[in-house]
Amino acid sequence: MNLLISIIVVSGLVLLAAGIAASHTASYALTVVAPYLVFVVFLGGFIYRIVKWAKSPVPFRIPTTCGQEKTLPWIKNNPVENPSGFWGVFGRMAQEIFLFRSLFRNTEVKIIDGRPIYGSAKWLWFFGLLFHGSLLIIILRHLRFFTEPIIPCVNALSAVDGFLEIGVPALYLSDVALLAGLTFLFLRRVIIPQVRYISLFTDYFSLLLICGIAVTGLLMRHFFPADLNEIKTLAMSWIIFSPVVPQNISVVFYIHLCFVFTLMAWFPFSKLMHMGGVFMSPTRNLANNSRMLRHINPWNAPVKVHTYEEYEDEFRDKMKTACLPVEKE
Amino acid sequence: MKKNKWGMIALGLVIFLIMVTFPFWYGKGSKTPPPVLSLDTPVIHEMKEKRCVEDTSFMRANHMKMLNAWRDEAVREGHRQYTAKDGRTYEKSLSGTCIQCHSNREQFCTRCHDYVGAKPTCFNCHVVPGEVNK
Amino acid sequence: MSSIKIPKPDELISIRYTSPKTEWMDTPVDFRPGTWSYSGAPKNLTSLDMPNPRIWQPSDEDWKLPPNWQEIILDGMKERLEKYRSFRLFMDICVRCGACADKCHFYIGSGDPKNMPVLRAELLRSVYRRYFTTAGKRFGRLAGARDLTVDVLKEWFYYFYQCTECRRCSVFCPYGIDQAEITIIGRELLNLVGCNINWVMEPVANCFRTGNHLGIQPGGIKDMLEFMADDIEDRTGVRVDVPINKKGADILFVTPSGDYFADPGTFTCMGYMMLFHEIGLNYTFSTYASEGGNFGLFTSHDMVKRLNAKIYAEAKRLGVKWILGGECGHMWRVIHQYMDTMNGPADFLQEPVSPITGTRFENARSTKMVHIVEFTADLIRNGKLKLASRRNDHLKLTFHDSCNPARSMGLLEEPRYIIKNTCNNFYEMAEDTIREKTFCCGAGAGLGNDENMEMRMRGGMPRAMAVREVVKKYGVNRLACICAIDRATLTSLMDYWVPGVTVMGVHELLGNALMMTGEKERTTDLRGDPIGG
Numbered sequence: 001m002n003l004l005i006s007i008i009v010v011s012g013l014v015l016l017a018a019g020i021a022a023s024h025t026a027s028y029a030l031t032v033v034a035p036y037l038v039f040v041v042f043l044g045g046f047i048y049r050i051v052k053w054a055k056s057p058v059p060f061r062i063p064t065t066c067g068q069e070k071t072l073p074w075i076k077n078n079p080v081e082n083p084s085g086f087w088g089v090f091g092r093m094a095q096e097i098f099l100f101r102s103l104f105r106n107t108e109v110k111i112i113d114g115r116p117i118y119g120s121a122k123w124l125w126f127f128g129l130l131f132h133g134s135l136l137i138i139i140l141r142h143l144r145f146f147t148e149p150i151i152p153c154v155n156a157l158s159a160v161d162g163f164l165e166i167g168v169p170a171l172y173l174s175d176v177a178l179l180a181g182l183t184f185l186f187l188r189r190v191i192i193p194q195v196r197y198i199s200l201f202t203d204y205f206s207l208l209l210i211c212g213i214a215v216t217g218l219l220m221r222h223f224f225p226a227d228l229n230e231i232k233t234l235a236m237s238w239i240i241f242s243p244v245v246p247q248n249i250s251v252v253f254y255i256h257l258c259f260v261f262t263l264m265a266w267f268p269f270s271k272l273m274h275m276g277g278v279f280m281s282p283t284r285n286l287a288n289n290s291r292m293l294r295h296i297n298p299w300n301a302p303v304k305v306h307t308y309e310e311y312e313d314e315f316r317d318k319m320k321t322a323c324l325p326v327e328k329e
Numbered sequence: 330m331k332k333n334k335w336g337m338i339a340l341g342l343v344i345f346l347i348m349v350t351f352p353f354w355y356g357k358g359s360k361t362p363p364p365v366l367s368l369d370t371p372v373i374h375e376m377k378e379k380r381c382v383e384d385t386s387f388m389r390a391n392h393m394k395m396l397n398a399w400r401d402e403a404v405r406e407g408h409r410q411y412t413a414k415d416g417r418t419y420e421k422s423l424s425g426t427c428i429q430c431h432s433n434r435e436q437f438c439t440r441c442h443d444y445v446g447a448k449p450t451c452f453n454c455h456v457v458p459g460e461v462n463k
Numbered sequence: 464m465s466s467i468k469i470p471k472p473d474e475l476i477s478i479r480y481t482s483p484k485t486e487w488m489d490t491p492v493d494f495r496p497g498t499w500s501y502s503g504a505p506k507n508l509t510s511l512d513m514p515n516p517r518i519w520q521p522s523d524e525d526w527k528l529p530p531n532w533q534e535i536i537l538d539g540m541k542e543r544l545e546k547y548r549s550f551r552l553f554m555d556i557c558v559r560c561g562a563c564a565d566k567c568h569f570y571i572g573s574g575d576p577k578n579m580p581v582l583r584a585e586l587l588r589s590v591y592r593r594y595f596t597t598a599g600k601r602f603g604r605l606a607g608a609r610d611l612t613v614d615v616l617k618e619w620f621y622y623f624y625q626c627t628e629c630r631r632c633s634v635f636c637p638y639g640i641d642q643a644e645i646t647i648i649g650r651e652l653l654n655l656v657g658c659n660i661n662w663v664m665e666p667v668a669n670c671f672r673t674g675n676h677l678g679i680q681p682g683g684i685k686d687m688l689e690f691m692a693d694d695i696e697d698r699t700g701v702r703v704d705v706p707i708n709k710k711g712a713d714i715l716f717v718t719p720s721g722d723y724f725a726d727p728g729t730f731t732c733m734g735y736m737m738l739f740h741e742i743g744l745n746y747t748f749s750t751y752a753s754e755g756g757n758f759g760l761f762t763s764h765d766m767v768k769r770l771n772a773k774i775y776a777e778a779k780r781l782g783v784k785w786i787l788g789g790e791c792g793h794m795w796r797v798i799h800q801y802m803d804t805m806n807g808p809a810d811f812l813q814e815p816v817s818p819i820t821g822t823r824f825e826n827a828r829s830t831k832m833v834h835i836v837e838f839t840a841d842l843i844r845n846g847k848l849k850l851a852s853r854r855n856d857h858l859k860l861t862f863h864d865s866c867n868p869a870r871s872m873g874l875l876e877e878p879r880y881i882i883k884n885t886c887n888n889f890y891e892m893a894e895d896t897i898r899e900k901t902f903c904c905g906a907g908a909g910l911g912n913d914e915n916m917e918m919r920m921r922g923g924m925p926r927a928m929a930v931r932e933v934v935k936k937y938g939v940n941r942l943a944c945i946c947a948i949d950r951a952t953l954t955s956l957m958d959y960w961v962p963g964v965t966v967m968g969v970h971e972l973l974g975n976a977l978m979m980t981g982e983k984e985r986t987t988d989l990r991g992d993p994i995g996g
Contacts, residue, residue: 001486005605043349047342053555054338056548059764062800062871064633064641066899069873071826071837074844075880081899082873084826096637102562103637107895109565114476115928116571118895124562128637144446146352148361155446168397169447195561197482198582200607203559225390228445233363239352248386269598274638277556279341282549283639288873291830295804299546303765304512305772306671308780311751314672315681322682324750325708327780 003190006204010212017258021251030257031234032243038261045268050276059297061290064283084289096284100129123184131181134174135210137161138217141172145235169221175214182211202270209263216256224252364444367436372429382411382419382426396423396451423455432457467497469917472960476924478574480565487582488589488604491614492621494522497917500624500910503664508657510668511766515657521620526613532656533611537594539655544595549644554591556638557581563632563642568903569625572921580632580642583622587649590615620658623649625918627910628761628793629866629903646908651763659762663909666758670770675720675754684750687723691733698991700983703740708781709747713818715778716746718789718835719756721947722968728950730989731790731968734977738839738970741979742819742847746787752777755794756947761909768805771797774832775806785815786832790968792865792946793907795834799872803830820845834868836877836945836969843884849978854985854994855886858941860972861933862891863926863953864901865946873899878945878969885976890937896929906952919952920959927960934961942966 020026067078077084080091095101108121141161143154162170186207189195220226230246231253237244267273279285312319312326319326373379381388382395399421402408411419419426431437434457442449469475483490505516517527529535544551564579565571576582585607592599592608599608609615628643653659666676673680679687688705696702706712716739722732739746752773759766778786788798803809812831815824822841824833842848862882868874875898882889896902905923906915933939942953942964950966957964975988988994 002605043346046345049555050338050342053548053552054335056545056551058548059546060801060804062549062641062644064630064639064870065873066634066870067873068875069826071824071874071877072822072841072844075840075876078873096639100637102635102639103560105635105900106562107565109571109925111476111478114473115931116925118893124560128560143352147355148444149356150443150446151355155448158446159448165450168393168450192561193482194480194564194576194579195559197487197576198559198561198564198579198585200559201605202607225394227386227389228447229363229389229441232445236361236363269596271556271558274556274558276345277552278638280338280548280552281556281639282552283633283641283644289826290800290803291798291827291832292825294807294829297804300805303769303772305769305776308751308773308776311672311674315750319681319708319750322685324681324685325710 002199002201003204005201006208009205010208013209013212013258013262014255017255018251020258021249021254024245027254028245030254030261031245034261035238035243038264042264042267045265046273046276049268049273050280053277053280057298058282058286059299061286061288061295062282063286063288065288069288083287084292085287089285089287093279093285097278100125100132103128124188127181127184130177131185134177134181137174138172138178138214141174145232146239148232148236167222169225171222175218175221178214179211179218182207182214186211206270206272209259209266213256213259213263216252216259219252220250220256224250226250226253364440366441367433369436370430370432372432376430381430382413393447393449396427399423423451424458428455428457467914467916469497469920469959472920475572475917475920478572478921480574482576487577487585488609490577492577492618494617494621495917496522496914498625498915499621499918500660500662500912500915503657503659503661507661507664507668508659511664511671513657513659513664514655517657521617526617526658528613528616528656528658532616535655536611536616536652539652540591540595543648543651544591547644547648549641550648553584553640553645554588554595557584557588557640558638559585560637562635562637563640566632566635567642568627568629568631568905568925569918569922572905572924573918577618577622578625580626580636580640583626584640584642584645586615586618586622587645616653616656616658619649620653623653624660624910625922627866627903627905627907627922629907630870631866631900631903634870634899647760647764650761654763660909660912662912662915663758663761666756666909667762667766667770670754670756670758673753674749674751674773676756676758677720677724679720679724679753681750684723684748684753687729688732688736688748691723691729691736694989695733695737698987698989699737699979699985701737701740701979701981703736705736706747708749708751710781712745712747712781713784714744714746715752715774715781715783715786716748716789717752717755717774717786719791719794719947720754721756721791721951722789725951727954727965727967727971727990728947730971730974731950732970733989734968734970734972734974735789735835737974737977737979738842738848741977742842744818747781747783749777749781751780755788755791755798757794757797758909760793760797764801767797767801771802772806774798774802775809778809779811784813785827786812787835787838788832789835790945790947790970792867792948794867794947795874796867796871798830798832802832817841819847834872834874834877836874836881839970839973840877840880843881850885850973850976851978852885852887852976854975854988855972856888857988857992857994858886858972859888859890859937859939860886860941860943861930861939862889862897862969863904863930863942863944863949864897865944865949866901866903866907868945869899869901874945875899878943881969881973882943885972888937890933890939892929892933896925902926902929904946904949904952904956906956907948911948911952916955920956923952923956924960926953927956930957930964931961934964940964943969943972945969 020030065082067081069082070077070084079088083089103125106121107118109116144150161172161174234246403421411421508516519527570578589609590611598606623646626646630643633641669678670676722728757770759770809831814828815833827833902925906919953966
């Protein structure tokens with residue numbers, strides 16, 4: 001059901017883009033107004049979400065520890081999985097963000113011969129990393145349309161990415177990797193019953209939307225070549241704040257643009273904000289030094305306690321009978 | 330660690346902003362106009378009807394695919410004749426056909442290819458007559 | 464327990480990981496006997512000034528909620544979203560990748576999809592989206608949102624009391640989303656409208672009044688400790704002192720009350736007392752702070768603080784230098800991650816230094832409370848103890864990392880160091896079931912009651928099966944741990960899944976091996992079982 005609605009919405013976007021391409025006014029809206037609107041929504045929304053998270057304090061230091069803590073000097077501790085200071089946390093976060101450390105631990109449980117067996121299950125990690133890594137490379141490669149002169153390292157990146165020189169224009173490996181990653185993540189969500197059971201509209205929609213972007217991009221590169229000169233002129237016109245309505249641009253490009261703008265505008269209000277959120281997770285970004293350094297809770301308020309005096313008042317006679325010392329006779 | 334929590338978040342946000350807005354301040358001030366493809370060559374000047382193998386918008390988007398197809402068909406299969414959509418015929422040859430008119434590689438090919446960051450492999454082998462190989 | 468039938472182990476193990484035909488939002492909770500805990504008794508709630516004390520049971524149709532219960536819950540959510548970044552963040556960033564799903568012992572043991580941490584959290588997230596996000600307000604179910612109804616509340620109750628806050632899911636989550644945080648907040652919300660379980664509320668009420676979960680009064684504590692001293696004398700020929708509420712002691716010793724109440728915890732407690740006697744430690748027990756554990760953690764953050772306050776208050780009153788804590792799991796989560804923040808700074812105490820070895824426990828320099836296995840490991844390392852590990856030769860031992868010391872502290876090597884110095888036959892369980900990947904006993908977080916026995920056996924199954932493997936492979940007959948709840952609950956778990964394996968604390972092992980000055984020749988261990996191979 002959620003999957004069906006996602007497919008309908010994505011198809012709707014395609015039709016919308018086709019409609020926009022046919023109308024001059026709508027084209028104006030899409031290529032002149034929408035870019036700025038979407039960019040502002042993306043940036044503003046992103047900052048809003050981060051600030052909103054940041055406004056809630058971290059009252060307690062609650063890292064999840066995944067290795068020996070720092071205790072006695074002769075006991076070998078694990079400075080990264082159980083960090084005791086800034087650099088340990090830095091290392092832990094870097095591993096988490098660039099290598100998906102926690103996902104790398106993934107296992108899969110099966111009951112075999114009346115007991116659970118924990119099999120290795122690194123595929124989610126592998127395709128997850130493949131997907132995110134190639135997405136990053138693709139975004140960086142697109143800087144060729146947004147910088148003039150093009151940053152040399154972007155050209156170098158493109159050259160490396162297309163080094164196999166399959167076809168003209170050369171097929172980018174990151175495109176293949178992205179599609180492979182997307183396919184895995186999508187099929188997994190649809191085929192594995194447990195994952196399908198927990199999936200919401202937004203889960204399918206994000207995947208389909210990014211898939212739509214990738215497919216239209218590939219179409220423009222390999223099947224219905226777009227006039228890159230015109231596209232870069234359009235992109236640069238946004239950058240120098242004098243946007244133009246392009247003249248000879250294919251419907252495919254309009255679809256591509258519609259998808260990208262939808263993704264950007266939707267990004268801050270969706271689960272995709274895990275991009276920013278991962279940096280702020282208190283179980284990962286805090287050092288496990290709670291007994292060394294006092295953590296301050298900004299809203300720490302007094303609570304009703306049962307004092308020793310109240311306790312002794314109730315049990316004084318019993319304490320005296322048991323020959324236990326008391327404060328008041 | 331505690332007091333600079335907001336500091337860390339602010340720092341993160343600033344880094345994010347710088348990265349996302351990078352194109353806006355990179356190369357600021359140099360409002361390079363899009364490249365104009367120069368048709369200023371003697372051969373083109375002499376043409377009565379100034380037209381390429383196919384129409385301009387097709388050529389702009391598809392020239393690389395056409396050249397690639399020409400190479401394969403001419404070199405590997407020996408089919409050296411190309412019939413355009415309007416029925417005119419051309420020899421499938423970069424040097425023999427394309428460069429005859431577009432003899433100004435710097436002003437015609439390179440300028441645009443540099444602009445969009447596409448690297449042609451044509452001139453790894455082919456030379457444009459009159460140009461000195463660097 | 465007698466009235467509720469539990470499936471036999473071979474029936475229980477045939478678990479199917481399938482999902483119901485209906486979507487999870489359309490599948491109401493079924494309070495099947497054996498899988499939930501009885502409600503909190505009104506007297507306990509009243510004594511703690513907690514809301515909505517009444518007689519009810521979760522299986523009742525009418526839960527006798529206050530008329531404005533939805534408002535109370537939603538206000539409570541709003542307040543907590545503003546107070547806990549963890550809560551707000553964990554409501555927002557889950558991508559439902561499902562990596563946590565089969566990491567939960569309750570899911571592995573029950574196959575109920577709502578026991579996948581991701582879905583257990585979605586029970587709360589769906590309500591969060593409905594009332595606190597624009598998308599949820601506008602698009603409802605399409606945005607994964609749903610109204611807060613009585614059925615939803617019942618679902619929360621059932622599943623938040625089927626989570627032991629063990630944090631195993633958090634180890635595997637790519638964003639570190641911790642179901643324990645969500646369960647803690649979920650239970651706080653339930654408590655606002657008086658929905659809680661007696662296995663938590665009774666210990667909390669007891670602890671508030673008498674100082675310990677079991678409600679043991681001052682004289683009772685003294686009797687129990689004296690009784691253990693008698694037992695020690697009987698086994699070793701050495702009479703140990705039992706200092707209680709002693710002013711001028713160097714060290715206040717706090718341990719879970721389970722350790723002086725019932726076997727096999729008492730043997731661990733005897734181990735502590737023998738150790739302290741042998742090294743001549745100037746320490747004291749306290750009757751007011753006679754509980755290391757803190758069932759407040761299974762109630763609310765406020766309750767953690769209310770119960771925990773006694774430890775520093777008593778240390779101050781008695782004028783000790785620092786505090787030593789016994790073997791316990793969630794107790795150490797509270798002491799390590801909450802105590803100093805909640806009830807500190809403990810500037811009236813000194814930075815802990817072992818009076819025997821002179822070792823400075825720098826890792827505890829602010830909280831000023833040292834874990835007994837850190838303390839003992841240091842003693843052994845410095846050669847201060849004479850140990851006859853052969854006295855444990857009748858044991859083939861494996862070690863269960865307790866959830867909280869493993870995943871909220873990282874106390875992994877110290878207990879192993881003590882074990883290796885006191886026992887010659889030590890075998891680790893499978894890699895995926897120890898250290899930070901350790902499996903819960905299935906009955907922590909207040910779920911260790913008899914009416915919940917089926918769920919306990921299900922949740923404990925992954926741990927029990929890992930034990931069964933080392934039993935088959937190496938003939939293991941004893942399971943060591945550093946947690947009082949483990950000592951109680953693993954015993955039932957072993958009886959059910961792996962009969963023949965008994966449970967002990969690490970300091971019982973030490974007590975067996977410790978050669979005391981003036982002791983007679985020992986023929987039995989602390990339990991009275993004959994020693995030797």
